[in-house]
Structure formats: structure tokens, C-alpha cells
Amino acid sequence: MKKGDVLNDYVLTTDPQGGGGYSEWAFAQKEGKEYFLKRFLQPAYPLPDGPGSERTKAVKRQRCEEFERHQRLVMRQLRPIAGEGGNLVITKEFFRERAFYYKATDKVDVSRISVGDIAAMDRDSRILIMLTAAKSLDTLHRAGLVHGDVKPDNLLIKALDKGRFAIKVIDFDNCFPVHNPPAAVQLVGDPVFYSPELLLYNLGEAQGDQLDEKNDVFALGLVFWQYLRVSGRSCRTGLPIRPIADLVQSMLVSGSGERPSMTEVHNALKTARKVGPAEAAPVRAEPVAPAMPAEAIKGGLGGSLWSRMRAAAAVPPALDFVRDAGKKPVADPSAEESAPKIKGSLSGSWPVVPSSDDPDGGAVAEEEDKTTGGELRGSLLKKKD
Numbered sequence: 001m002k003k004g005d006v007l008n009d010y011v012l013t014t015d016p017q018g019g020g021g022y023s024e025w026a027f028a029q030k031e032g033k034e035y036f037l038k039r040f041l042q043p044a045y046p047l048p049d050g051p052g053s054e055r056t057k058a059v060k061r062q063r064c065e066e067f068e069r070h071q072r073l074v075m076r077q078l079r080p081i082a083g084e085g086g087n088l089v090i091t092k093e094f095f096r097e098r099a100f101y102y103k104a105t106d107k108v109d110v111s112r113i114s115v116g117d118i119a120a121m122d123r124d125s126r127i128l129i130m131l132t133a134a135k136s137l138d139t140l141h142r143a144g145l146v147h148g149d150v151k152p153d154n155l156l157i158k159a160l161d162k163g164r165f166a167i168k169v170i171d172f173d174n175c176f177p178v179h180n181p182p183a184a185v186q187l188v189g190d191p192v193f194y195s196p197e198l199l200l201y202n203l204g205e206a207q208g209d210q211l212d213e214k215n216d217v218f219a220l221g222l223v224f225w226q227y228l229r230v231s232g233r234s235c236r237t238g239l240p241i242r243p244i245a246d247l248v249q250s251m252l253v254s255g256s257g258e259r260p261s262m263t264e265v266h267n268a269l270k271t272a273r274k275v276g277p278a279e280a281a282p283v284r285a286e287p288v289a290p291a292m293p294a295e296a297i298k299g300g301l302g303g304s305l306w307s308r309m310r311a312a313a314a315v316p317p318a319l320d321f322v323r324d325a326g327k328k329p330v331a332d333p334s335a336e337e338s339a340p341k342i343k344g345s346l347s348g349s350w351p352v353v354p355s356s357d358d359p360d361g362g363a364v365a366e367e368e369d370k371t372t373g374g375e376l377r378g379s380l381l382k383k384k385d
Contacts, residue, residue, distance in 0.1 A: 001016045001024065001026065001039055002015055002016070003015045005027070006100065007028075007037070007097050007102060008093070008095050008097060009030050009031075010028040010029070010030045010037055010102075010104060011028055011029050012026045012027070012037065013026070013027050013028055013029055013032070013034075014027045014029045016024045016039070017249055021041070022040065022041060022042060022043055022173075022188045023039060023040050023173075023188075024037050024038070024039050025037060025038040025039070027107060030104070030106070033106075034106075034107040035104045035105065035106065036100065036104070036105045036106070036107050036108070037102060037103070037104050038103045038104075038105075039100050039101070039102050040100060040101040040102070040103075040146075040173075043060065043063050043064050043067050043098070043101075043186075044060070044064075044099045044100060045060070045061070045064045045096060045098070045099045045100070045101070046061060046064075046099075047098060047099055048061040050099070063186075063357075064101075066182070066183070066186070067101070067182075067186060067332070068094075068101075070090075070176070070182050070186070071094050071101075071103075072094065073177070074145065074172060074175045074176070074177075075090070075091050075094060075179070077144070077145055078090045078091070078143070078145070078172065078175070080143070081139055081140070083144045085106075085166060086134055087110060087132060087135075087136040087166060087168050088139065088140065088169050089105050089106060089108055089156075089168050089169065089170045090147055090172060091103045091104065091105055091172065092104050092105055092106065095230075103173075105170070108156055108158065108168050108170070109158070110156040110157055110158050110168065111157050111158065111159045111165065113165065115152050115223075115226045115227065118157070118226075118227045119226065119227055119228060119229050124273065125163075125164065125165065126227055126228075127244075127269055127272060127273050128164060128165070128166075128228070128271050129157070129165050129166070129167060130224055130227065130244075131266065131269050131270065132165075132166040132167040133155055133167040133220060133223070134220065134262055134265045134266040134269060135170070135266055136167060136169045137150070137169065137216050137220065137262050138261075138262040138263050138265075138266050140169075140175075140213075140216075141178075141213040141216070141261070141262050141263075144177055144178050145175055145176070145177060145213075146175065146176055146177070146178055146181075146211065146212065146213050146215055146216055146217075147169065147172065147174070147175055147179070147216050148175055148176055148181070148187070148189050148198070148215065148216070149173065149174035149188070149189035149190060149193070149219075150193060150216050150219035150220050150223065151189075151190050151193045151219065151222075151223065151227065152193075153171075153220030153373065154169065154170050154171045154221055154385065155167045155168070155169060155170075155223065156168040156169075156170055157197040165382065173188050173189075174187055174188055174189040176211075178211075178212045178213055179208065179209045179210075179212060180208065180209075181208045181211050183203065184201055184202050184203075184204060186201055186294050192224075193219040193222055193278055194215070194219070195214065195215040195218035195219065195256065196218075197210050197211060197215065197256055198211060199216045207300055210256075212256060213261070213262065214259045214261075215256070216256070216258035216262065217251050217259045217260065217261070217262055217265060218251060218252060218256075218259060220251065220262075220265070221248050221251030221252045221259075222252070224247075224248050224251070225246070225248050225252075228244060228245070228248070229338075243268070243271070243272035243275055244269075244272055246283060247260075247265065247268045247269070247272065247283055249284045260283050264283060268283050366384060
């Protein structure tokens with residue numbers, strides 16, 4: 001694959017770049033429109049004139065057929081929920097040329113904004129970015145799908161008008177229906193951002209029917225934590241310290257059933273804009289039995305997950321240092337950072353807000369939202385069995 005090659009009528013306009021060992025990608029044009037074209041390096045389809053015995057080729061063909069079925073299943077489920085030009089950047093075409101599989105998606109023009117740039121933004125700008133991320137993933141979850149590879153690289157930043165930004169969610173290679181992931185060997189996400197239950201599944205120590213959309217909640221919690229830090233230090237002034245820190249803390253609970261849903265995350269962010277930096281805000285309605293007991297997850301991991309994430313600067317310290325924010329200066333976290341823990345019970349209730357995929361990610365609508373504290377009245381959130 002090189003600049004000038006033609007693949008299924010896509011003309012490559014750039015030379016390919018590496019994609020973490022699992023793939024390579026380039027930009028291409030087709031019928032006058034620009035695309036992002038990815039080539040999967042695995043699985044490779046065994047050609048009749050290729051090396052290997054017939055038995056080996058049969059095994060490879062079976063794996064390729066499973067890969068194709070999974071990709072096409074996800075494509076069918078994504079299409080009805082991803083609007084044209086919306087924030088879910090989905091596959092337009094999936095095809096095979098000889099031994100390799102390819103995916104084409106729309107080319108997204110994004111801003112060159114890093115995680116550190118987001119962490120340095122004002123409070124409202126960051127919350128709007130978080131809102132678009134949560135809303136887009138909530139749309140995905142309402143369709144019964146898990147992204148499976150939420151990380152900063154897959155949450156592209158697009159500039160809107162008036163100096164605002166929104167998230168474009170890309171790379172659905174690891175996407176799967178709730179409770180029905182592909183075989184662990186076919187997972188191609190970044191384990192640094194895996195939830196405990198997804199990591200255990202990847203290690204062959206848990207069943208796939210334990211995996212649900214709360215995996216994305218955990219991963220997004222890690223991303224949000226990075227949005228709240230500047231150059232490795234906790235953010236200090238004019239920032240949504242208490243309510244957002246409480247939210248992130250709840251997203252990083254070991255037991256999946258104890259984490260808030262993405263709808264609850266979205267609504268918690270809406271309310272965080274209306275309370276002071278030192279005020280506490282409820283995150284969810286009531287505790288829910290975890291899909292996998294937290295004790296089993298912690299025991300199975302043996303601390304390896306947290307050490308791997310800390311090494312990548314992805315895991316926050318215990319968020320105790322924000323508890324008294326507003327009463328005294330926020331202290332820097334200690335050198336010895338412990339895994340996030342929930343202290344006390346998270347109470348309160350949140351309304352269910354219909355979510356849809358749109359080009360601005362609802363950012364403008366959120367900014368004009370005039371709803372009041374009446375959101376907090378009663379128990380409006382009803383969990384689906």
C-alpha cells in the first residue's frame with residue numbers, strides 16, 4: 001500500500017502510516033470525496049496460492065469469516081444511529097482486496113488540540129467537550145453497543161463556532177454488542193484504558209457475557225481525569241473540582257454495576273455546570289449490583305491493571321484531596337497514589353435525556369440549556385432490567 005495505489009476505486013493520496021502493529025492507514029479519494037482508509041494487518045485471508053497447508057488455511061479462513069461477520073454486524077447496528085456528519089464517525093465501506101481487509105470512513109478535519117490543551121481550558125469549555133463525548137457514547141450505548149477502545153486518540157477534537165469544541169468518536173474496530181464481544185484474540189484496543197472486566201476477559205479469566213457498556217464508562221473516566229490535569233498537576237483555580245472529581249471517581253469503580261451509566265454521566269456533567277467548584281453533586285440514583293463482583297475483579301487482577309495504567313500516567317490518585325476543595329487550597333497528590341475508591345454512598349437522581357448524534361454534539365444546545373435545579377427533584381431515572 002503506497003501513495004497512488006488504487007484499492008476498490010479508492011486512490012491513495014498519502015503514503016501509509018502505522019496503526020499500532022494491528023493496521024496501517026492513509027488518506028484516499030473516491031468520486032471526488034476524501035476518506036480515511038485503514039488496512040488491517042490481521043487477520044489475513046489465506047489465498048489459494050499462498051503458503052501453508054490446507055488445514056492451516058481452513059483455520060485462517062474460519063477466523064476471517066468470524067472477523068467479517070463481526071465487522072458487518074457492528075456496521076449494521078451503527079448506521080441507524082450515526083447521522084451524516086455526526087459525532088460517531090462510522091465505517092462507510094468494508095471490503096477485502098486479496099489477503100487484506102480495508103475500512104473506509106469520512107475524513108475528519110480536526111483541531112490540533114492535545115489532552116494538555118484541554119486540561120488548560122476554562123471550566124465551561126472543558127465541560128462542553130466532556131458533554132459531547134458522553135452524549136455520543138450514550139447514543140452508542142442506547143443502540144446496545146460498546147465502543148471498547150475509548151481513549152484520547154479516538155476522541156478527536158473538532159472546532160465549532162465561537163471558540164467552542166466538540167468530540168468526534170472514531171475507530172470502532174473494537175466495538176461489540178453488549179454481552180457479546182468478539183473472541184479475546186480479536187480485540188485490538190489499548191489495554192491501558194481497558195476496564196478491569198475487559199482486561200480479565202482479554203487474559204482469559206472472565207466470560208464475555210460479563211462485558212457491557214460500563215466498560216466505556218471506566219475508560220472515559222480515565223480520559224476525563226486527564227482533562228482535569230495540567231502538566232501532571234491537579235488543576236487549581238476556576239475549575240469544576242468537586243462535582244467533576246466526584247463524577248470521575250464514580251466512573252472508576254472496579255465493579256461495572258456500581259458505575260453510573262453514560263446517561264447519568266451526561267446528566268451529571270450538565271448539572272456540574274450549574275453548581276460551584278466546591279459543591280458536591282449526586283451522580284446516580286441508587287446502587288446497582290455489579291455485573292462482576294468487585295472482589296473477584298480485584299483479586300483476579302492482583303494489582304497489575306493499576307500498575308500498568310499508572311505507568312502510562314492514565315490512572316488518577318484517590319480523589320480525597322478534592323473533598324475539601326473551596327475550604328482550603330487543593331494539595332498536590334502524593335507521590336504514592338492509590339487506586340480510586342468510592343467513599344460513602346452516591347445518592348440523588350437524574351433525568352433521562354434523549355440523546356442523538358448531531359454534528360455539534362449538542363454543545364450549542366447544552367450552552368443554551370435553561371433547565372433549573374428542578375432536575376434534581378424526585379426519582380426520575382428508572383433503570384431498565
